[in-house]
Amino acid sequence: MLNIVLFGPPGAGKGTQAAKLVEKYNLYHLSTGDVFRYNISNGTELGVLAKNYMDKGQLVPDKVTIKMLESEVEKHPEANGFIFDGFPRTDVQADALEAFLSKRNTEVKVMLALDVDEDELVKRLLLRGKESGRADDANEEVIRKRIQVYNRQTAVVADYYSAKNKYIKVDGVGDLKEITNRLFNAIESI
């Protein structure tokens, strides 16, 4: 199984690049943000809960997020592997993922971290807010809050994988195809 954590701040291009990795490696793309948004648009209990946090740019609590992630993985026993996009976002989530995968005799093979500077992130997110109508992209204050949450709570997850020699930083600025090729090369180098 090829399990990849696609990492990076909001607006780094995780969703866009995940689609390219899915095509090439036949993996299942699991974006926790997408699952929350799906639940919000369907008015589920989970969606109502998640919306409170997402609208403020805060993280949904670990317990809820981990339970949701595990149930999503369990829905796809046929998968060749997973691209985890937007998960793990805390050390607690990283520990939970490791324990969960090891029970299934598998593991995270690599964390690919898209590196993009903050000004570029804000620019991209404001544009996405206009184009996609995503509520948390429409407001610069919420965008800055999400980047702050990333820097304070999520960036440390890179150290978690770095300590296991599973961390690869990839330049996330430039031509989309070129970034995709950088990711392919990183995977081939494992």
Ligand code: AMP
């Ligand atoms: P994303 O689509 O990955 O940018 O996520 C959008 C929002 O969903 C985040 O700002 C959080 O509020 C919530 N979210 C997504 N993934 C997680 C996670 N792993 N842990 C906690 N909250 C999350």
